Amino acid sequence: MKKQYTVGVIGATGMVGQRFLTLLADHPWFSVKVVAASPRSAGKTYAEAVGAKWCMTCEIPEQVKDLIVMDATGDVEKIASMVDFVFCAVDMKKDEIKALEERYAKAECPVVSNNSAHRHTPDVPMVVPELNADHIHIIPAQRERLGTKRGFVAVKSNCSLQSYVPALFPLSKFGVKDVLVCTYQAISGAGKTFKTWPEMVDNVIPFIGGEEEKSEKEPLKIWGKIEGKEIVPATSPNFTAQCLRVPVSDGHMGAVFVRFENKPSKEEILATWKDFQGRAQELKLPSAPKQFLHYFTEDNMPQTKENRMLENGMAISIGRLREDTQYDYKFVCLSHNTLRGAAGGAVLLAELLCAEGYMD
Ligand SMILES: NC(=O)c1ccc[n+]([C@@H]2O[C@H](COP(=O)([O-])OP(=O)(O)OC[C@H]3O[C@@H](n4cnc5c(N)ncnc54)[C@H](OP(=O)(O)O)[C@@H]3O)[C@@H](O)[C@H]2O)c1
Helix, strand or coil, rough: CCCCCCEEEECCCCCCHHHHHHCCCCCCEEEEEEECCCCCCCCEHHHHHHHHHCCCCCCCHHHHHHHHHHEEEEEEEEEEEEEEEEEEEECCHHHCCCCCHHHHHHHCCCCCCCCCCCCCCCCCEEEECCCHHHHHHHHHHHHHHCCCCCEEEEEEHHHHHHHHHHHHHHHHHHHHEEEEEEEEEEEHCCCCCCCCCCHCCCCCCCCCCCCHHHHHHHHHCCCCCCECCCCCCCCEEEEEEEEEECCCCCCCEEEEEEEEECCCCCHHHHHHHHHHHHHHHEEEEEEECCCCCCECCCCCCCCHHHHCHHHHHCCCEEEEEEEEECCEEEEEEECCCCCCHHHHHHHHHHHHHHHHHCCC
16 A cells, blocks of 8 residues: 555535545545535635535644635546545435446546445445455456446445444344334534524434435445345344434434344343454554444443544444343444544545555
8 A cells, every 4th residue: 555645525515525624634644635516616715615614613624725626527537637536425416426426436536435325336335444344345346347447436334323333243143133223313414503403402303314214224235245246235134213313413322222143141242342343443544443332331321422522433332231121132322423424434444445455
């Protein structure tokens, strides 16, 4: 791998795009050379284009503030020639995003995407680097389909499942059979703040469009296996989900009920979580948390406000593991939706792809 990679952020003026820029500001391997957004922003400096939409708690990073915003759809070839790869987080129609990401890949520019458009494309890896890092080895098959030497698309999964899937996946050795999960999701997941969504103060909305389907279907791809030229989703565990929007700025919590083929003891579950290390930890990737899964013994933990920033918002907090009367066990879990669940997860995936030689 190289010592330094130049990167572009497509959709840089959006909420996830801003998060990318703040995470990349001091990144040891990546430096941002291109910011791109819609034609409405193109041609302006980044600071002008983002204007009052800047919603991070820190200032706009110095390196990007005066960059001229490029046109994400009109300047594909030019952008591809300027960077080693791009991060993508655009708000467009799904088929437009799919086509746009493939245009970058075909221009020999790898895409690490935050968008959902390609999550179920069979030769596109959807990766949580601690869990299914091996799925990136589908990339040669994807390159063959696209007719590229370097270009490909890799995606991260939806933010909702990044609390409970990390907790459940390491328990696969006990045969995870049925999972019922209720998620309590922050407003930043909708790209909103309390300022832009005042109706959410003192409120709960029992519906998030498309979220329950994603929460039930995407885990099966993560549990899937490479067979020939595609990733074949697993047929179990069986997931059922209800997703609620709650008045929280950042941090998605999940309340989980789980049934196993071979019910483990509570001690076995706790030991599995404590000892779990993924590929991201083995490779010591810069954004990887040292301890991926943290178990809290206090009855009233983890709490969203207190624990969402654990290990820079990249670790998963778990608590309240106990036996259940209908399922085998129940527990709660928490992850930061715009860090682990969005931009941070994508940066970690890009680090994995660099370390495994796919960005050279
Ligand atoms: N927010 C989250 O926590 C979260 C989590 C996971 C996934 N996601 C996904 O990430 C993506 C971005 O989300 P977001 O919340 O950051 O959205 P957002 O704040 O609405 O930002 C959208 C970005 O897309 C650009 N854009 C819009 N229309 C475009 C077009 N026609 N051509 C090129 N660029 C265009 C915008 O540029 P302008 O500023 O020029 O309009 C802006 O940079 C979405 O697919 C979303 O579903 C979000």
